[in-house]
Amino acid sequence: MNLALRSVDVVVPCHNEAEALPRLHRRLAAALDGRAWRLIAVDDGSTDGTDRVIRDLAARDTRVLGIQLSRNFGHQAALSAGLAEVRADGAVLMDADGQDPPEVIPQMFELWEQGFQVVYGVRARRKASPILDVCYRVYYHLLRRISDVKPPLHSGDFCLLDAAVIRALRAYPERKKYWRGLRTLAGFRQIGLPYDRPARREGTTKYGPLRLVALAADGVFNMSFFPLRLIAFLGAAMALGSFVLALAVLGWYFSDLAIFGMRPRQVGGWTSLVVLSVFLSGVQFLSLGLIGEYIARMYLETKQRPEYHIASRTDQAAAASPTDARAPTS
Ligand code: UDP
Ligand code: MG
Numbered sequence: 001m002n003l004a005l006r007s008v009d010v011v012v013p014c015h016n017e018a019e020a021l022p023r024l025h026r027r028l029a030a031a032l033d034g035r036a037w038r039l040i041a042v043d044d045g046s047t048d049g050t051d052r053v054i055r056d057l058a059a060r061d062t063r064v065l066g067i068q069l070s071r072n073f074g075h076q077a078a079l080s081a082g083l084a085e086v087r088a089d090g091a092v093l094m095d096a097d098g099q100d101p102p103e104v105i106p107q108m109f110e111l112w113e114q115g116f117q118v119v120y121g122v123r124a125r126r127k128a129s130p131i132l133d134v135c136y137r138v139y140y141h142l143l144r145r146i147s148d149v150k151p152p153l154h155s156g157d158f159c160l161l162d163a164a165v166i167r168a169l170r171a172y173p174e175r176k177k178y179w180r181g182l183r184t185l186a187g188f189r190q191i192g193l194p195y196d197r198p199a200r201r202e203g204t205t206k207y208g209p210l211r212l213v214a215l216a217a218d219g220v221f222n223m224s225f226f227p228l229r230l231i232a233f234l235g236a237a238m239a240l241g242s243f244v245l246a247l248a249v250l251g252w253y254f255s256d257l258a259i260f261g262m263r264p265r266q267v268g269g270w271t272s273l274v275v276l277s278v279f280l281s282g283v284q285f286l287s288l289g290l291i292g293e294y295i296a297r298m299y300l301e302t303k304q305r306p307e308y309h310i311a312s313r314t315d316q317a318a319a320a321s322p323t324d325a326r327a328p329t330s
Contacts, residue, residue, distance in 0.1 A: 006089035006112070007036035008160075010105075013078030014041055016048040017096035019202035024096055025057050025064065031102040035109075039064045041096075042082045045072030075206070076177045076218075079157065086166055093157050093179070097200045100158035104195045108160040111191055117165050118183060118190040121158035123197040139216050146226035151184045151219075152192055159183060174303040178222045225296040232289020239282030246275040 010028060014021060021041065028039060041054045041064065054066035067081055079093055090112060094100035100121060108119040136154075144150045157180055161169070168186045169179075184190075207215065220227065249271045253264045264271045 005036070006109075007038075008032070008090050008092055008105075008109075009038045009040050009086045009088040010092045010094065011040045011079060011082030011086065012042065012094055012096050013044050013075050013082060014046060014050050014054070014096045015044040015072060015075070015078070015206050016046045016050060017203055018046070018048045018050045018053045020097045021050065021053050021057065023202070024098060024102065025061070027098070027102040028105075029061075031105050036088070037063060038088065040082045040085050041066050042078040043068040044074070044078035045069055075157075075215075076179055079179050080177055083166060083169065086163075088163070090160055090162050091166055092160050095158070097203060099197055099200055100156075101195065101198070104158075104193065105160070107193055107195075111193060112160055112162065115189060116191045117162035117188040118186075119160040119193050120152060120155045120180075120183065120190065121197075122152065122192040122194045123154045123156070124194040135212075139219075143219055143223065146220070147181075147224035149181065149185045149223060151181055151223070152190075155192060156180060158195075162188070164188065174222075176218060176222060178218050181219060181223045225293075228292035228296050229289065231285055231292055235282050235285025235287070235289050237282070238285055239279060242275060242279035242282050245278055249275055 010032075012021075012024065017024075025039060028037070039057070039061075041057070043051045043054055043066065051066070051068050054064070054068075058064040058066050065085065067085060069078060069081060073081075082093075083091065092105055092108065094102070104121060108121075111119045140151070140153050144153070159180075161183070165183075165186055165188050168188070169182055172182055249264065252259070253271050256263055256265060
């Protein structure tokens, strides 16, 4: 198979992107000239006529496929809807607003042709507000620290996925998807491609502060049990700390020092009450944390993530053509 002729489906979630889409379509057509490509535009409950714009594009260009969702389901769900339609040898996931430049895609192809199955964009320079920039940095560093899989720093959803990876990703039955996390989880040969991320040209960002926090929380809770473990950790620390406190309070009791005008011996039962209550709260937190461990495991199970993916096997002819969209037989 001539690698250079691999076909690609470009998946673009669109929420109120009527202004941005025609330009994106032009830029894609220029950047992907000579390739077999399709634009899969998913209208995620827009209210600004995005659907009409997509229909116009599709009427003029048969390479455009429009999918309209019944309401606004959110960026990640729109990506899922688009990914389900991919039939090509690979797919590019990108924003509609031009912040993921189509001109970068040919560079992604080069790495794909070298055998990489996941090429993700790495934001070399972010033209966003400095405050947001600091927030992103802190968030991604924290997320990497506390989660078992390490999503690459400064990468978003902009990426090229080989059909094998798309098949693997489709096997994740969990409902709340966090694609950039799953992409990392899937494995395969991955590489980052630095690019300059310009500011949004048309329209406005759909991620206000609250939505950003919600997306960040999805990232943490979908990729890590750290918050639950924190409870157990706090509990253990308090229970242990209560021993130190007990020693200190006992020392105070026997030395009979006046602190803030108070001596423990004046107040009957104070010493034992303080030590007991700290110790017991520690035990409570620890127990909550232990219960949390089980909930965490149940949570993982109910998500029903596949345990592993088979990339190739010796008892079958070399990997089926990536255009083969059937599920792997096993
Ligand atoms: N988007 C979507 N549904 C939503 C919110 C956003 O499909 O509910 C799309 C949006 O149209 C864009 C992409 O997701 O193509 C990223 O959104 P945006 O550019 O607003 O995010 P930012 O670049 O500001 O992080
Ligand atoms: Mg954007």
